[in-house]
Amino acid sequence: MRGLQQFRTKKVESMTVLDDDKPTPRGELIIQIIPLPSDTNPNGDVFAGWLVKQMDIAAATMAGRISQGRNATVAMGGMEFLSPLRVGSQVGCYGELADIGRSSMRINVEVWTLDRTAKNPHKVTEGRFVYVAIDEQGRIREVPEQHQ
Numbered sequence: 001m002r003g004l005q006q007f008r009t010k011k012v013e014s015m016t017v018l019d020d021d022k023p024t025p026r027g028e029l030i031i032q033i034i035p036l037p038s039d040t041n042p043n044g045d046v047f048a049g050w051l052v053k054q055m056d057i058a059a060a061t062m063a064g065r066i067s068q069g070r071n072a073t074v075a076m077g078g079m080e081f082l083s084p085l086r087v088g089s090q091v092g093c094y095g096e097l098a099d100i101g102r103s104s105m106r107i108n109v110e111v112w113t114l115d116r117t118a119k120n121p122h123k124v125t126e127g128r129f130v131y132v133a134i135d136e137q138g139r140i141r142e143v144p145e146q147h148q
Contacts, residue, residue, distance in 0.1 A: 027096030058093035067133035
């Protein structure tokens with residue numbers, strides 16, 4: 001069985017555009033995780049909040065690399081859950097830098113899952129996250145020039 005990291009990625013402006021008849025994750029694989037029974041409701045579906053947390057962690061990781069330091073989430077949006085996420089599924093969060101300003105970064109995150117019994121991964125959700133670079137005192141600072 002092929003893992004999520006083996007699927008090709010394709011950079012595009014909009015995360016809603018599918019790649020012909022074989023959609024694949026867009027961006028860089030940031031984290032992979034498997035939800036546990038404690039992350040689910042009584043029906044075995046993973047809580048949406050758990051998934052949003054993983055997406056925020058993935059986007060913050062990318063923002064930290066870009067800003068070379070601390071950053072803070074200032075906004076998130078554009079989320080729509082396409083299908084339930086089951087306990088035990090392999091979950092991959094893919095991040096892509098969409099825009100960068102003097103101190104802010106907009107990162108698109110897609111979540112793809114590979115269920116235990118599935119042969120191919122499918123997209124669960126996507127979202128837009130905005131971060132601002134901050135210094136050690138929590139004040140806004142510039143993103144290093146090589147990333148602007």
